[in-house]
Amino acid sequence: MRAGWSYVGRRALFALITILVAISLNFVLFRLAPGDRTSALRCQGCTQEFKAQVRAEFGLDRSVPEQYLVYVKETATGNLGRSFVTQQPVLAELWKPVRNTIPMVLLGTLFAISLGLTLGVVSAWRRGTITDRTSVWSGLLLYSLPTQWLALMLIFYAAGPLGLPTSDIADPYLAYENPGWWPELVDRLQHMVLPAATIGLVLFGEYTLITRSSMLEALGEDYILTARAKGLSNWQIVRRHALRNSLLPIVTLIFLSLGFILGGAILIETVFNYPGIGLQLYESVTERDYPMLQGGFLLLTVSVILMNFLADLLYFRLDPRVTE
Amino acid sequence: MSPQELAEAIIPATADTRRRPPVWRFLKGHPQAAIGAAILIVFALIAILGPWIAPYGPREQVGPIFGTPSNPHPLGLDDAGIDILSLLIHGARITLIVGFTGALVAVLVGGTIGIISGYFGGRLDNLLMRVTDYFLVLPDLVLLIVVASIWGRSLRNIIIIIGLVYWTFMARLIRSQVKVVRERAYVKRAQALGASHLRIILRHVLPQVLPLILAQTVLMVALAIFLETAISFLGLGDPNAPSWGRMIENGFDRSAISYGAWWAIVPPGLAVAIVIMAFNMLGTAAEDALNPRLKVSHLLRRHFRMRPLPDKDAAR
Numbered sequence: 001m002r003a004g005w006s007y008v009g010r011r012a013l014f015a016l017i018t019i020l021v022a023i024s025l026n027f028v029l030f031r032l033a034p035g036d037r038t039s040a041l042r043c044q045g046c047t048q049e050f051k052a053q054v055r056a057e058f059g060l061d062r063s064v065p066e067q068y069l070v071y072v073k074e075t076a077t078g079n080l081g082r083s084f085v086t087q088q089p090v091l092a093e094l095w096k097p098v099r100n101t102i103p104m105v106l107l108g109t110l111f112a113i114s115l116g117l118t119l120g121v122v123s124a125w126r127r128g129t130i131t132d133r134t135s136v137w138s139g140l141l142l143y144s145l146p147t148q149w150l151a152l153m154l155i156f157y158a159a160g161p162l163g164l165p166t167s168d169i170a171d172p173y174l175a176y177e178n179p180g181w182w183p184e185l186v187d188r189l190q191h192m193v194l195p196a197a198t199i200g201l202v203l204f205g206e207y208t209l210i211t212r213s214s215m216l217e218a219l220g221e222d223y224i225l226t227a228r229a230k231g232l233s234n235w236q237i238v239r240r241h242a243l244r245n246s247l248l249p250i251v252t253l254i255f256l257s258l259g260f261i262l263g264g265a266i267l268i269e270t271v272f273n274y275p276g277i278g279l280q281l282y283e284s285v286t287e288r289d290y291p292m293l294q295g296g297f298l299l300l301t302v303s304v305i306l307m308n309f310l311a312d313l314l315y316f317r318l319d320p321r322v323t324e
Numbered sequence: 325m326s327p328q329e330l331a332e333a334i335i336p337a338t339a340d341t342r343r344r345p346p347v348w349r350f351l352k353g354h355p356q357a358a359i360g361a362a363i364l365i366v367f368a369l370i371a372i373l374g375p376w377i378a379p380y381g382p383r384e385q386v387g388p389i390f391g392t393p394s395n396p397h398p399l400g401l402d403d404a405g406i407d408i409l410s411l412l413i414h415g416a417r418i419t420l421i422v423g424f425t426g427a428l429v430a431v432l433v434g435g436t437i438g439i440i441s442g443y444f445g446g447r448l449d450n451l452l453m454r455v456t457d458y459f460l461v462l463p464d465l466v467l468l469i470v471v472a473s474i475w476g477r478s479l480r481n482i483i484i485i486i487g488l489v490y491w492t493f494m495a496r497l498i499r500s501q502v503k504v505v506r507e508r509a510y511v512k513r514a515q516a517l518g519a520s521h522l523r524i525i526l527r528h529v530l531p532q533v534l535p536l537i538l539a540q541t542v543l544m545v546a547l548a549i550f551l552e553t554a555i556s557f558l559g560l561g562d563p564n565a566p567s568w569g570r571m572i573e574n575g576f577d578r579s580a581i582s583y584g585a586w587w588a589i590v591p592p593g594l595a596v597a598i599v600i601m602a603f604n605m606l607g608t609a610a611e612d613a614l615n616p617r618l619k620v621s622h623l624l625r626r627h628f629r630m631r632p633l634p635d636k637d638a639a640r
Contacts, residue, residue, distance in 0.1 A: 014457070021458045029470060140608070144601035146550060148557045149572055149593030156586055209608070259463070266465060267554055271576065281466065282558060285473045297470050300463045308461055 011312040015305050020072075022301040027071050030294055080295040085287050090295035094277065098262075098299070100169055101269070101276030104192050105261055108199030113254060116204045120211025124219060125238055135208055142205030151198045151271035158194070165191050167273040195272045199261060210253055214246040221245075248319055255311035259304030350613060360605030367599055371417040378413040382406070382566045390585040400587035402571070403578035411566055412591055418567040419549055419596070422483060426548035429487025431541050434494025439533075441495065442502030443525055453499070456492045464489040465554060472560040479562045482555055486548045494540060498533055505532045539610035546603035553596055568592040 062070075074080075080090035116139075123135040142150075159166045171187050218224065219242050227237045266278030273279065277296065284292035351358040370377070379396075380386050384406060391401035399408035441452040468485050475481045505511065506529065514524050555561055556569030557576070575588035 018458055018461055022462065025458075025462075029474065140601060140604055141597075144546070144604055145597045146553045146557075146569075146572070146593055146600075148554065148576070149589070149596065152572070152576060152581070152589050152593070155581055156589075213612075259461075262463070266469070267557060270558065281469060285469055286559065288473065293470055293473065297463075297466050300466045301461070304461050304463050 007316060008313065011309055015309040018305050018308075019302055022298065022305070023072060023075055024068075026294055026298050026301075027068055029297075030290060075298070080298065081291040083284075083292045084289045085284075085292070090291050093292065094280065094295055094299055097275055097277045097280040100274070101262060101265055101278065104196050104274065104276065105199060105258075105265055107192060108196035109203060109254075109258060109261065111196065111200035112203035112207050115200075116207025117211050117250070119204075120208045121215055121238065121243060123208065123212045124215030124242075125234070127216065132212075136212065139205040139208035139212075142201050143209060144205075145202070147198065147202050148267040148271055150201060151195070151268050154194050154198060155271070158197075162193075164193050166194060169275050191274070195265075195268050195274050198268050198271075199265065203257060203261070206257070207250070207254070211246070211250055214249050215242055218242040218246040248315065251314055251318065252311045255307045255314065256304070259300075259307035262300055262303055350610070354609040354613065356605045357609035360602040360609070363598060363602035364606070367416055367420065367595075367602070370413055371420045374413050374417045378410040380407040380410040382411055382414040384410070390580065390583045390588065393587050399591050400585070402574065402585075402588050403580065408571075408587055408591055411571055412568070412595055415566050415568045415571060415592065416595070418479070418565045419552060419569070419599070422479060422486070422552045422567065423545045423549035423599075426483045426486030426552070427490070427541055427544040429483060430490035430544055430548070431494055431537065433487060434491035435498055435537055437491070438495040438498030439502050439525060439529065442499035443506055443521070443529060445503070445506075449499075452495070456495050460492045460496070462489075464551070468551065468555060469558060469560065472555055477560055477562055479565050482552060482560075482562065485555070486551050489551065490544055490547060494537075494544070497540060498537060501533045501536055502529055505529050535610070535614055539607055539614055542603055542610065543607035546600045546607065549596060549600055549603075568596050572596075 078091055080094075082088060083090055083093050086093060119135045119139075123132045126132050155166045158164070165171070169188065169191050170184070171191075215238075224237060224241055227241050232240075262277060265276060266281055268274070269276045269278035270282050277300070281293065281296045283289075284296065351361060385404060386407050387397065387401045387405050389401070389403055389405055391397060391405065393400040397407050397409065399412065402408055402411065437452055437456070441449045468489060471485050471488070472481060475485075511524060511528050514528055519527075552561070552567060553569030553572060556567060557573045559573065559577075561567065561570045561573065569592075571592035572589055575585070575592075578588075580586075580588040
């Protein structure tokens, strides 16, 4: 057990250092930007004195290592600066869209996990049959579609027949009628269906293919042969021996992608005009709102790192061998 | 029956394919890969011959805004009255160039780091792998947006960014392969004979990992094209290069949806999907062929063999 705790400690340390590296990278990336904050303020008529004052305000007149230390300290205390556009603190501005994104992403991911895992296992079990070929080809196809294009296709061909809204997070007129929580919830869910479906379909292809190949690898192992020789039924072999072992890479993948799709949802949210973190970043790009971009990048990186850490912990639960 | 005839009767397949190059045998054994390769050849030809076979220029206004698909313009016109089919043909070159060069950057950087790290091992390996780990957890799309919005919109930047995002996968994969090859007896013998590190890497290690590198490169091109469409869609693509990604963005941006002009969005997306799928078909088939562990399934009777046997075609 002690080996286990040292493993967890190592992973936690790694996560911490990675976050620090991400913070530093963030610092470097935005120092490489052409011009400094005074040119980002976009004031042509500013005097030199005013520019110098702004530089002093942002601490830009100090040496780079000094600036870096100040920056790290500010970031550690949760102060990510103020948005150029709204003049509000970045963290608060980021939190609202993140709250909108999370349920949508979770819905899509749950759909993808349940369907992708099932189809992947069935497909590996019935390798070479029609079922297998159909699921491999549909997986490959979905995996190959550009995300934003799939979203647009859903708007073109699915939104109309299904009567689903294609833009925004809620019906703006509904709030005036004060209909109570149930119709509002239904309205929210309706707005969530298409974005979530896009995420689900994109991930579903990937999950199916990975589960299948991971299962196939496990099914070729000698312990499956042993299990067969013992006279276990196919179902028992799959459930107790093959699935248990092939789940490891799949779990890692799912957790990793959970972190990534928060950022990846940017394409989907842009298409559906869904006010989540992705759309917020997209708008920050078009507005050249560097503090927001910087904060968003940091937030998403940290979420990936945390998911990674969670995957490590889960791995530890699922497979005691990893500590060695 | 002479011994010669007898041998041919028993092993007709090997007699037939013995003199064929390994690539040919691979394509023959994997119809999925063959279809993928055929599709890619067609698109490569379109990309090369683009300016000569496109009916109109990429900026030439030839009809009304969002003109419907009709006889002279089978795929209709876009928001500036430009022929979509011509745009598609011109865009093939840009999209494929970005895909290939982006993947190439990733493979060169990742491959070099992977080989150095795996071959020399020790502290250097440790250091390089830590760096790789850090890059691996950065959310690629977001990193890309940040870098693209800071550096500005150009094809060169997009290619560099794609390389920057994907070299890590390559480095990790190749490192693990090189580590295995390094321990083989013939590498030890070459070392004992006094061969230089460079010679061992080039003559003994690289040929062994090359098939895997190629398979991964193919998959990486698909990812690179995918990323290009994503960057373009977010308005960070090269404004002067009408790639397929830019076509989708343009259609979306100029509200082709409310016009009901599906022809401005469906064809470029379909083209991207077909090319990416072709790369994926080729790449996954190659990956499967290179992974002997996938050959055997103990659940199926007809796959019943004692141990996973390395496939001769794949090992080549």
